[in-house]
Amino acid sequence: MKLKDLADAGSARIIRGSGNTQIKDLVYHSSEVSPGSLFFAIQGQTDDGKKYVKEAVRKGAAAVVISDNDINKISWDIPTLAAADVRKTMAQMSADFYARPSKDMLIIGVTGTKGKTGTTFMIRQMLEKAGIKTGIIGTIYNGYKDHISDAVSTTPQSVDIQRYLYTMKKAGCRAVVIEVSSQGLMQSRTDEIDFDIGIFTNLSPDHIGKGEHADFNEYVRCKSMLFKKCKRAIINIDDPHYNEMIEGASLEKTVYFGKCANADFIIENHSIWIKDGRPGVKYTVRSKKPCGDDTIRELKVDLPGIFNVYNSLAAAAVAKSLGVPWSVIEEVLENIKIPGRTEIIETEYPYTVILDYAHNGVSLRNLLKSLREYNPERIILVFGCGGNRDRNRRYEMAAAASENADLIIVTSDNPRREDPDMIISDITGAIDTQKKPVIVVPDRRMAIWKAMEEGKEGDMIVIAGKGHEKYQIIGEEKKFFDDREEVLSYRREEQ
Secondary structure: OEHHHHHHHOOOEEEEOOOOOEOOEEEOOHHHOOOOEEEEOOEOOOOEHHHHHHHHHHOOOOEEEEEHHHHHHOOOOOOEEEEOOHHHHHHHHHHHHOOOHHHHOEEEEEEOOOOHHHHHHHHHHHHHHOOOOEEEEOOOEEEEOOEEEEOOOOOOOHHHHHHHHHHHHHOOOOEEEEEOOHHHHHOOOOOOOOOOEEEEOOOOOOOEOOOOEOOHHHHHHHHHHHHHOOOEEEEEOOOOOHHHHHOOOOOOEEEEEEOOOOOOEEEEEEEEEEEOOEEEEEEEEEEOOOOOOOEEEEEEEOOOOHHHHHHHHHHHHHHHHOOOOHHHHHHHHHOOOOOOOOEEEOOOOOOEEEEEOOOOHHHHHHHHHHHHOOOOOOEEEEEOOOOOOOOHHHHHHHHHHHHHOOEEEEOOOOOEOOOHHHHHHHHHHOOOOOOOOEEEOOOHHHHHHHHHHHOOOOOEEEEEOOOOOOEEEEOOEEEEOOHHHHHHHOOOOOO
16 A cells, blocks of 8 residues: 555655655554565553654665654654554554454444453353354453464554454454553554444443553543444443443444443343352343333353343343344343453362452452352452552552452462562552451462362362453563463462
8 A cells, every 4th residue: 555545544644755656554662664664653551652763764765754743853754653642643654554344244342341341251152052153352351263262452553453353354253342442542552443333331441551641631621532432332321430431422322231221231130150160240121112121131240240231231231232043142141251250270179260350449349249149258369460550450459459358369460561569569558457357478379279178078269360361561571471271370388
């Protein structure tokens, strides 16, 4: 594709070189540059892409896009474009470069503080079971059946999303379900995507602080941006912020779900459900015409917690809007498994081990309260907090642990560039150790093993914070680490 055609698509102007330069690829990491690449010098959370332009040029970049503010810093000779907003320009150019694949597929976006991953997994499995080939883009996986890769972020950069969509379209996918984060919306990663359906799960303060959102109002505003890109919306009417999500949106149709009598899909009579010894939940849903089919169904979900009632009903509402039979929805929910989301790890010991991604106070509190409904002998909690993130998370998670766990083992999570001992000190300083026993084990492997050593029959051991992640970030290094593997590698001394 010629550079001048991309410039027109991306509201950018060529300030150096020829517009006839041929572009073979779009990249934003200098490490991925190859001859013929167009390199976008984007501003990151902790780094600035323009520092890597020289490396991109050395590796054969055909052209570069920089910010209008950096025009006077040019020290290279290759064709250069300038744009007011490099991220927005990257999204526009990416969509054109990959021939706008979202126009030819059903695109479903899921946003909210919690529940995005679970809801996207449920939707995809329902559609696949109904014979609709469906791709997924999100926190855990990107891809489609038999072509799945591990994800590195909740919502990828626009170049990556458009490339995924192009590949999925070529492979025959008729639908794609995407986790849409607030930062993904704020940073234009989801610009130029033709969303058909947007889902709102819930909202609570999160991702607020340096390098993230300035305050809760900005967080709310960014979340609501999804619904200005959609044709239809499926909204949790029980969340106090539901109206803010759709205010000012030009929607063809809005479907509501929740306990509220005004909902189109109404939750009734939810209770715990045990399947093969694993904690789950069941509830009755009343669906109204024209959104549903004026029926009452009992749904069983092979995951615990009221939050999974809401996630599953959001997914069911999407499926019903697309004509999926209740029998398919019921079968999927009764057998649903989601990596790192209230995931039960089968062991030889007489207690239950659960992995979960809960990494803030709200999600940890909800998780532990939900598990308490199953009357375990004790809840043994292993958790830490990530470094270079809002310190309030540490105090909020400590409070949730103090209120709801019986034995607390504090360890390291992803310390990043912070001292892990200082993070642990922040956490333990917020726990009333006179009321709750606390054990500090900085080594995460040893902390997991300590919990399993302490476990007795009827206990629930909850390992929180990392869920599906298979790494620890220590300093600038990303090391392999999988909570699941550590659980399975544990052996009691007497055995």
